[in-house]
Amino acid sequence: MSISLPVTGAKRRFVVEYPMNASPKILYPYLASAQGLSQWFCDDVRYEPDRRLNFIWDQQNHYAEQVSQRLNRSVRFVFLDERKQLVADASFLDFSLEASEITDEVFLRVTDYSDSMDEDELREMWDGLVGRLRDQVGG
Template sequence: MPLSATRSKHRFVHEFPVNASPKILYPYLASASGLRQWFCQDVIMIDHHTFNFVWDNQHHFAELTSQRTNRSARFVFLDTNRRHTPDANYLDFTIESSELTQEYFLRVVDYSEETDDLELQDMWDSMVQKLRELVGG
């Protein structure tokens, strides 16, 4: 997800039903050990807030800029020098619940150069299916 000045950004938002409590789900969204099990090839925690996401043997650094335990995590991607950039790519994970049905949902916001909603939907469906298998939901 490297930043590119020549490509426009796209905000993909989708909610996925996940039948697991926030206590079980949250560590898979906000920790390197949890994320590496379903999200990408590897995730390495550099320091308390900086993560190295590895896709196809390429390193992408991100900062965990906000988090609410058992609720949400936001990763903002950094440039190759590990600095913030204007209009940076980011990922937001939020655990939401339906008071009516008592179901839990994972709301994903993927802000990046990828503009093909069908491709993004397929990619996220596949990753979230792997996550569901891990959390039993």
């Protein structure tokens, strides 16, 4: 299921959910740690001072701050400007894990709030990334 809600300005909130064949305890480290994220999400992730992370794609640095987390449930990264400062209406990524007690299904919900991009391109990008994550966790 995918929901894309336009917002004011050039940013867009894109939400997509994926069924996962792994428990939240197995998935969470892949979503919330530099080591886990670097295995599926981008070329490399490095910890920086002051709870900041450096996400590296195509040899370009993208700094973010982890602003919230709930163990085995969710994590949010807010991206910083060129001076590594928080700004109003900043881009963010939110990963949430939902487990159904009735069916034992686990879903990964990705919320990508970023500069406007074609919804089909976003879906294709996230399908590929989550496919890599599934390869890592065996499901």
